[in-house]
Amino acid sequence: MNNHIDLLFNYFNEFADDSIKSNYLDSFNRKSISIDFSSKSRQGDVSSNFYLVAIKKILDKQFNLKEELLKGIHNLSFIDKCEISKNGFININIKKKFLIDQVEYLLNQQNQFGKSNLGNGKKVNVEFVSANPTGPVTIAHMRGAVLGDVISSLLSNTGHEVTREYYVNNAGSQIDILGKSLFKRYLELHGEKTELSSNEYPGEYLIDIAKLIEKKDEDKWLHHDSSQKENYFKDFAVKYLIEFIEQDLMLLNIKFDKFSFETDIVSSNIISDLFKILDKKNLLYNGVLEKPKGDDSHDWEPREQLLFKSSEILDDQDRAFKKFNGEWTYFANDAAYHLDKYNRKFDQLINIWGADHVGYIPRMKSVLKTISGEDDYLEIVTCQIVRLIKNNEILKMSKREGNFITLQEVYNQVGKDSLRYFMVSTKSETSMDFDLNKVIEKNKDNPVFYCQYAYARASSVINKADDLGINIKSFN
Structure with a gap:
């Protein structure tokens, strides 16, 4: 059952199509059409800017846009009253019977409302968060976490088969540094003095992990000089932190179907398979890259290495x-x-x-286009930074320096609903300020409070009806 907003949009688009075809109107961007719920009763149930948009595109001066538009809207079966105000907005009242039928339909649909089979079983992999397992989930990861989960839910509810995936970057220098930082914390528990270098992780969470190793292995690793020790501390830290990250994300009802590990990719033959694919297409060659822009160091020197011809596909180099x-x-x-x-x-x-990976997009899409033959087989959505504000001050964070705000800390202050709502309340491509004081305010300026208040009021009405023996579903 279509709602009145969809029906009105359909009508406006049909009206525009017919008018353009008849040369009454010039073509225009349909995305500029808006329909909004009215805040004042005299402005109807909804209002639209369609007249304001269309009147600028009149080609035939004999065409009475206002008259034709109102006549068509009044002919719609669900319209009670309609007028165009002095400021040009179309104010529309919907028939009460139509709205009651909408509510009845919604009640009968229950949790199936809004679902469809648009995707027809299409398999979609949504990879999100994928933060380095070097510490707890911070406010910086939350926006992408919620956005990824919301996109996954929308796809699932429209007939897609969705896999939520987290890629664990557990290979490389950052994990080596993590393991060394953890070992120093382990040494401290056994009375040895240590000093963390500037690139190591000082977070107190590593002390907790070190205590687990000390409890399990006692002093086993104090005089153990081998790669086994290095791998043990790295693997222990990653395993613990991934479990910790999972628990934190569950606070927001975010659960992954699969964790993929970089070390598994490195140790498999998949890179060799990729090499063969690219080499067969003559997209690999030995060459020399230009000096990186902005690199003023004197120790850079041109050296030959294996390069991917991404500039022939979607990249600029x-x-x-x-x-x-x-x-x-x-x-x-x-x-x-x-x-x-x-x-x-x-x-x-x-x-x-994250938005800091924007420059990485063309090369990755180039690879996926080569593999799949499709331009848009890989879609990448970017998230700008989130600034955390408390008492009108921006809280500066750095995982490396050990001063960061975790998801759990923010969750404890504002709750799940506020976190999830505000993380997707603005376009992901724009930076956002998350004000800890404002998101817990209980007034009309807080949309989360309004939603919760409306839900509480509706629940109260339902409970009252039950007490009076009234069956709301049969109400007409």
Whole structure:
């Protein structure tokens, strides 16, 4: 059953199509048409700017736009009253019977309301969060986490088969540093003095992890000089932190179907498979990259390495596929991970990335276009930064420096509903300020409070009806 907003949009579009076809109106951007709920009763139930948009596009001066528009709207079966105000907005009243039928339909639909089979079983992989497992989930990750979960839910409810996935970057220098930082905390528990270097992690959460190792292994690792020790502390930290991240995200009802690990990609043959695909298409060559822009260091020197011809596809330059020492680059590993997702027979890949990865998008889309043959097989949605504000002051955060605000801390202050709502209340491409004071205010300026208040009032009406023996579903 279509609601009155959809029906009005359909009518305005049909009116525009017919008028343009008859050369009464010039074509215009339909996205500029808006229909809004009215805040004042004299402005009807809803109001629209369609007349204001269309009148600027009149080609035939004999065409009475106002008269034709009102006549058509009045002929719609669900319209009670309609007028165009002095300021040009169309104010519309909806028939009460139509609105009651809408409520009855909604009640009968229950949790099926709004669902469809639009996707027809299309398999979609949504990868989001994928934060380095070097610490707890922070406010910086929350926006992408909620956005990814909301997109996944929308797809699931429109007939898509969705996999929510987290890619764990557990290889590389940051994890090496994490393991060394944890080992120093372990040494401190055994009375040894240590000093963290500027690039190591000082967060107190590592002390808690070190205590778990100390309880389990006692002094086993004090005089253990081997790669086994390094791998043990790295793996222990990653395992613990991933479990910690999972628990934190569950506070927001976010649950992943799959965790993929970078180390599994590195140790598999998938990178070799990708190499063969790109090499067969003549997209790899040995060459020299230009000096990075803004790099004023004197120790840079041109060196030959394996490059990917991404500039021939969607990028503005070619990209390193192997390091100077012959190891695969992070880009190569990441591209191989996306080949792994492609091999799992997904019809569409969607990634939620931070805005700091914008420059990385063309090279990755170039790889996926090469693999799939489709321009938009990989869709990437970017999230701008979130600034946390408390008492009118911006809280500065850095995981490396150990001063950051965790998801759990914010959750404890504002709750799940406020967090989820405000993280998707503005376009993800724009930065947002998350004011801890404002999101817990209980007044008309807080939309979350209004939603919760409306729900509480509706529940109160239902409970009152039950007490009086009234069956709301049969009410007419």
